[in-house]
Amino acid sequence: MQHNTGKGCQGRVRVLCLLLPLLLSGSALTSSIRTLDTVEELADISIEFGKAFPRHGLHLLHWLATTAEFIHTDFIQLVNIEPSRGDYGFHRYDNAQGILPSLGTIGTDLPQYFSLGNLDTNTHPRSRQLPSYVTEDSYNSRGDPNWNRDRIVVQISRDNRTSASGDPVAQVQVFITPCHHAGSPPQACVYDGNSTFEVSLQLLGEIPQLTLDAFLRQAGYDAYIRDALHAQSLGCTWRTQRGDSVGGAMGECEAPNVRLEVVTSPHPGYAWISWSGIPRTTLEKGVVMTLRSNTEGSGEVFHRSMDGQWTSGVMATPLRLDTGLQVTLAQLAGPQSGVQLWAGPEFDETNGKLPTRGYDASLQLFVKRGKACVRLYIRKTFSDWMAVGRFGLSWVALYKSSSDRSMSTQTWQWVVRFTRNGGRDTEAYEAYDYESNMDIRLEVQARFFLGRAYSSERARTAPWDVRRQPPQVRLEVQPPPWCGAGLYDGPRPLKKESQL
Incomplete structure (x- = not known):
């Protein structure tokens, strides 16, 4: 496998970190969870997390450490992913088993746990946003009981500090854990406390320095078994044993x-x-x-x-x-x-793209039956968003290209006329959709205007798909x-x- 994702931080500090020690109840439970500080410790043979086909935990951990964008100054600010909005399939985890430290009373802006890694698109459709190298084994092993076992749990805490944009700062703590009986039915998922580990700042800072292949190899992933099973499925030549190949040469399906x-x-x-x-x-x-x-x-x-x-x-x-x-x-x-x-x-x-950045509201471009559509996520605490002076006179327009002038809109709609989509609501956000009659195209872009004037533009989505x-x-x-x-x-x- 030749994946070159996440090679280094490339100019941005991308770190997941525990900012403050837990001062809440359950400290004894916290001390019982082993903390992993290096890739070498993650490679311990007693840790099974994501190490054999079709488990996806190590792929997911590498993706999160190299993609989640955090700024580290005197605190840790989570920038580009909002777990409470459901990004990438994040969803609330209530810690009913008591596997993780108790957080006390749970509220919208109090500490919460969010789980990532359930690849069942019937129950967690936004997991489709994850890259194919994380999900592909799950699609090719649905008969295997291990196809959907691994989870990453992130504790999100917010306090009275704010970012430069005025949004509350998200502090995080990261755990990895297996899930037993996932997806049959989904609520039957049981986490294994004996196989739950905390991932330290040091380890999460080390992972982005490695390519995916290097990380998997050093963490103890069995690529031989995975590639051999894929070769068997595809019916092509393969090494008969580790270190050998068919006919004394590299098999055609070497690392398919x-x-x-x-x-x-x-x-x-x-x-x-x-x-x-x-x-x-x-x-x-x-x-x-x-x-x-x-x-x-x-x-x-x-x-x-x-x-x-x-x-x-x-x-x-x-x-x-x-x-x-x-x-x-x-x-x-x-x-x-x-x-x-x-x-x-x-x-x-959504073509794998996140909504625009914004704590109270964010804009999302999506497709439905070939048509370009727009979704607006509104934080539930932003209850007066329809009022004049808020979004009462706001509108969203669609453009063929990001280079189009503001007056070149193809279609538009008042935000207050968007339709509520309860199926995309989360505990913290409400979703409102605008389904246009415009066919989706490669460079389509949505723009948000706060007032009637074109000069009131406040946000725009990334172009739909500009790759060659x-x-x-x-x-x-x-x-x-x-x-x-x-x-x-x-x-x-x-x-x-x-x-x-």
Whole structure:
């Protein structure tokens, strides 16, 4: 696996830290939790957290330590992630088992625990925001009892100190723990106190200095087992034992790096399939790529068979871009016809992006059935937000590009006319949506205006997707025999990127 995420801090202090010792009750319990100070201590063979396929804890810990943005001056300010808003699937943990130190009375701005790492998108859909290297093993091991076991628990405390923007400062403490019986049903998840550890400032400062591969290796992750199981699933050559390979040479599936993704099409409103790293041996056996929606009530599906030539590329589809779309690769012929070989991550409605920064309110761009939509998160303590002088005259506009002038809006809506979306509420925030008729496109951006004038702009989202798309390939294919009617629309010549 060649992941180069999080190599160093790159100009920003990215640290998770315990700012103050716990002065609350439960100090005896606190002392019973072992603190890990180095990667070497994390590698202790008695610690199983995230160390074997399909467990994802070490991948998640590396992501959090290198992505969560904290500023360390005379206090620790959590900048870019708001657990109480549900970012990345964070959700409240009530510590009912008493595994972690007691926090006393829980309130909106009093100490709280938040759990991260439940990858069941049926119960925690915002976990789709996590990167594919954290979630991909879970999508390819749903029959394994360990596919969703690991959790990171973060204690958030706020006091009377504020940041430069006037927002309350978040102080944090981090724990890692396994979860037993997760997802069957979700509330049956039981944390293991004997396998719960605190992650120290020293360790969380050390992790970002390592690439993901280096961190996994030093922390004791068994990459051999993972890659061997992936190679077996893909049906390609692999080392027969540790240190050896088939025929005395490196196997084709040495550290397989298959990527199947749903991406935004340059043609507004539609989904593309993007893939890379598929072993040629796998393709030569005959496979079919499928795009389907995993959202409730949607039966949309698109199939296309693949020949043995294209190990990477992109493909146009007739499906509208939407949350829950997922690409899978399956055997096309033979006794294993229809058996899934690989699955990519489910597409996230926000394209993996967070809302704009803001304590009382924040703006989020998302997609629904191919249309550009906007969500406004309002902190519940901001109860008079609809009043004149607050957001009573505020509005949100959508633009084709971040370079568009303010007057070039495509569509807009008064904030007070946004529709309440209780399904995206959290304990601390209410969610309000605006579903526009504008097709989503690569550089779409939403902007928030406090008053009627264009000069009153206060926030804007990041562009939807400005990454360069890979070159397209022309596929001369036929639908698989077991597709049925489906939505297969036959082979179609695809233009080169330079022609778009």
